[in-house]
Amino acid sequence: xxxIFFVQQLVNGLSVGFIYALMAIxxxxxxxxxxxxxxxxxxxxxxxxxxxxxxxxAFAPPLFVVILVALAFGALAGFGLERxxxxxxxxFRDEASLKSKAVxxxxxxxxxxxxxxxxxxxxxxxxxxxQAIPQEYLLLTPVQIGPLTFANGQFLIFGLSIAMLxxxxxxxxxxxxxxAIRAVANNPMGASYVGINTExxxxxxxxxxxxxxxxxxxxxxxxxGAIFPAMGFAPGVKAFVAMxxxxxxxxxxxxxxxxxxxxxxxxxxxxxxQGWGDLVAYVFLVITLVFFPTGLFGGGRERV
Amino acid sequence: MTHRxxxxxxxxxxxxxxxxxxxxxxxxxxxxxxxxxxENAQYGILFRNSATxxxxxxxxxxxxxxxxxxxxxxxxxGDAKEGVNIARKFSDDASIVAAIGDFSSTVSMAxxxxxxxxxxxxxxxxxxxxxFTKISEYQFRNITTQAYEGPLVANWALSNxxxxxxxxxxxxxxxxSVVSNFVSAVKAGGxxxxxxxxxxxxxxxxxxxxxKIARSQPDAIYLGAFYEDGSAFLQQKLxxxxxxxxxxxxxxxxxxxIDLAGPAANNLYLSTTFLVESPEPQVKAFVKDYEARxxxxxxxxxxxxFDATNIVLNAVVAAGGADATRAKVRxxxxxxxxxxxxxxxxxxxxxxxxxxxxxxRLQIQGGKFVLQK
Numbered sequence: 001x002x003x004i005f006f007v008q009q010l011v012n013g014l015s016v017g018f019i020y021a022l023m024a025i026x027x028x029x030x031x032x033x034x035x036x037x038x039x040x041x042x043x044x045x046x047x048x049x050x051x052x053x054x055x056x057x058a059f060a061p062p063l064f065v066v067i068l069v070a071l072a073f074g075a076l077a078g079f080g081l082e083r084x085x086x087x088x089x090x091x092f093r094d095e096a097s098l099k100s101k102a103v104x105x106x107x108x109x110x111x112x113x114x115x116x117x118x119x120x121x122x123x124x125x126x127x128x129x130x131q132a133i134p135q136e137y138l139l140l141t142p143v144q145i146g147p148l149t150f151a152n153g154q155f156l157i158f159g160l161s162i163a164m165l166x167x168x169x170x171x172x173x174x175x176x177x178x179x180a181i182r183a184v185a186n187n188p189m190g191a192s193y194v195g196i197n198t199e200x201x202x203x204x205x206x207x208x209x210x211x212x213x214x215x216x217x218x219x220x221x222x223x224x225g226a227i228f229p230a231m232g233f234a235p236g237v238k239a240f241v242a243m244x245x246x247x248x249x250x251x252x253x254x255x256x257x258x259x260x261x262x263x264x265x266x267x268x269x270x271x272x273x274q275g276w277g278d279l280v281a282y283v284f285l286v287i288t289l290v291f292f293p294t295g296l297f298g299g300g301r302e303r304v
Numbered sequence: 305m306t307h308r309x310x311x312x313x314x315x316x317x318x319x320x321x322x323x324x325x326x327x328x329x330x331x332x333x334x335x336x337x338x339x340x341x342x343e344n345a346q347y348g349i350l351f352r353n354s355a356t357x358x359x360x361x362x363x364x365x366x367x368x369x370x371x372x373x374x375x376x377x378x379x380x381x382g383d384a385k386e387g388v389n390i391a392r393k394f395s396d397d398a399s400i401v402a403a404i405g406d407f408s409s410t411v412s413m414a415x416x417x418x419x420x421x422x423x424x425x426x427x428x429x430x431x432x433x434x435x436f437t438k439i440s441e442y443q444f445r446n447i448t449t450q451a452y453e454g455p456l457v458a459n460w461a462l463s464n465x466x467x468x469x470x471x472x473x474x475x476x477x478x479x480x481s482v483v484s485n486f487v488s489a490v491k492a493g494g495x496x497x498x499x500x501x502x503x504x505x506x507x508x509x510x511x512x513x514x515x516k517i518a519r520s521q522p523d524a525i526y527l528g529a530f531y532e533d534g535s536a537f538l539q540q541k542l543x544x545x546x547x548x549x550x551x552x553x554x555x556x557x558x559x560x561x562i563d564l565a566g567p568a569a570n571n572l573y574l575s576t577t578f579l580v581e582s583p584e585p586q587v588k589a590f591v592k593d594y595e596a597r598x599x600x601x602x603x604x605x606x607x608x609x610f611d612a613t614n615i616v617l618n619a620v621v622a623a624g625g626a627d628a629t630r631a632k633v634r635x636x637x638x639x640x641x642x643x644x645x646x647x648x649x650x651x652x653x654x655x656x657x658x659x660x661x662x663x664x665r666l667q668i669q670g671g672k673f674v675l676q677k
Contacts, residue, residue, distance in 0.1 A: 005519040012511040269512035
């Protein structure tokens with residue numbers, strides 16, 4: 001049972017986990033600041049991959065240019081999303097509204113509405129089926145290391161996750177905007193009292209989180225050979241589970257939990273059947289919530 | 305007086321002649337119901353195109369001199385209740401000698417309950433549910449099911465030297481029928497099944513399934529999927545370096561599989577009933593006529609409807625043309641043997657009314673579906 005195929009299975013699981021992690025990073029960042037789930041993150045992910053694919057079919061640029069295109073569209077999508085779905089609910093600045101559950105739920109639903117509208121529009125424009133991707137852009141080139149088989153996309157996804165995680169930590173801990181983001185996440189009213197422009201900080205958070213989401217979508221799309229309007233949904237659910245398991249606002253925790261989910265799915269497939277993979281993932285979620293109500297890495301009330 | 309008498313005679317003979325002509329121009333109707341609106345409308349429209357083409361060609365051919373076959377088309381909207389209403393309407397219409405439809409097994413079976421009581425023969429071009437033909441002796445279909453395709457592919461793989469085979473299929477009713485029919489046929493043929501894996505709809509990452517299969521070391525893999533899952537599976541199989549041959553279900557016969565999977569689709573073996581590029585004369589003629597009339601190449605569904613309509617037309621001829629009754633048409637349908645359709649040579653089993661066909665064997669080579677001998 002514990003042979004080289006098992007090691008290969010762990011590799012498969014980790015690569016699936018890193019896909020969830022890529023998505024969970026941006027997701028958790030936005031949640032940490034607004035304390036509201038951004039359901040449209042999956043659509044930002046989809047927009048990134050479609051923008052990249054369109055630039056590929058139009059100009060066939062090198063891969064890093066395609067990633068830059070996805071970055072730009074992600075930033076735009078994040079800005080637009082915040083403007084349409086989130087800002088209208090921050091009109092009321094009194095303490096009662098800020099603490100109101102109704103306003104939070106309305107925000108959550110407006111992001112869900114935007115996500116459905118964007119997805120349906122994409123289905124109307126591009127059709128709901130998968131788009132053909134030019135073969136030379138697929139990140140599926142085999143890389144043989146000893147008896148194990150990797151794909152070049154797996155290295156890119158791994159590198160990207162590490163870079164995102166490290167870059168984000170640097171941004172949050174070492175820059176002024178990062179300080180502002182942490183302040184707003186901690187206490188939005190307090191932050192505005194000490195002179196932080198909360199509006200701008202929130203916009204910046206959305207732009208950063210969405211660019212990460214868009215790049216994730218592009219890279220995963222090219223790695224799985226699957227770009228289609230509903231592509232953000234399934235990994236979005238897993239990213240959400242990872243975020244909850246990790247303690248809602250710990251980015252590192254979400255990444256670790258995403259990896260746990262990916263590996264548990266692969267190992268379940270190996271020992272039982274693929275149909276049991278999701279079940280095991282959700283059993284992990286329930287166990288975590290029962291024994292660690294604040295998540296594995298929740299630790300008190302500090303966010304981000 | 306004589307003039308007048310001859311005029312009377314002439315007019316009498318003329319009216320007799322006219323009466324004769326009128327009697328010769330008898331109309332026999334075929335009822336066709338399929339979704340023309342709603343979710344599955346695209347299929348119903350293909351069916352109507354093909355059926356109209358088949359009936360028009362038949363009327364022009366003069367195979368039944370003096371008889372015009374009329375096609376009465378109704379929109380079932382993909383709704384079982386609509387299907388029942390249409391079945392009642394068709395049953396009450398004395399000119400209709402046989403019915404074709406519906407698209408889905410659900411609607412076909414709902415309508416079939418009515419036809420079983422009113423004793424009107426029903427032929428569905430696509431209903432593949434095992435219970436459809438079990439409703440009564442009035443139900444027929446010309447689509448082959450996995451019960452037919454599975455053993456065929458199993459024997460093909462076995463004769464190609466694959467003794468140990470792994471099966472991967474989508475987790476739904478159809479996928480399970482893919483697995484059960486194929487597995488029993490392989491075992492009956494002396495082969496061995498190394499692994500059976502059902503994947504959830506929406507799976508994008510097949511690497512863990514592929515790794516599990518690789519461990520069981522089969523000679524070949526049988527894949528029951530549609531083209532999107534199929535292309536992802538084949539791409540990841542290539543990336544993981546699995547060398548096994550892959551046999552696919554006929555559902556993978558789609559140009560889009562090659563568009564999506566690219567070189568990873570090469571060497572895939574699959575069977576199909578309808579091949580657009582087939583050199584057979586009847587297929588060539590059908591593709592040419594269909595394209596000329598509707599400006600698109602016919603696909604499998606259009607071909608199924610074309611054959612269904614022609615099988616019924618054949619039965620009407622065999623049942624005596626102008627004198628065809630519902631009972632005679634049913635018996636003629638049950639006696640359908642070696643019908644040379646565009647989806648292969650079709651015969652109906654007189655007892656179970658299940659179709660058997662000669663399936664074409666294909667392999668994808670250099671990005672093209674290539675017919676195998």
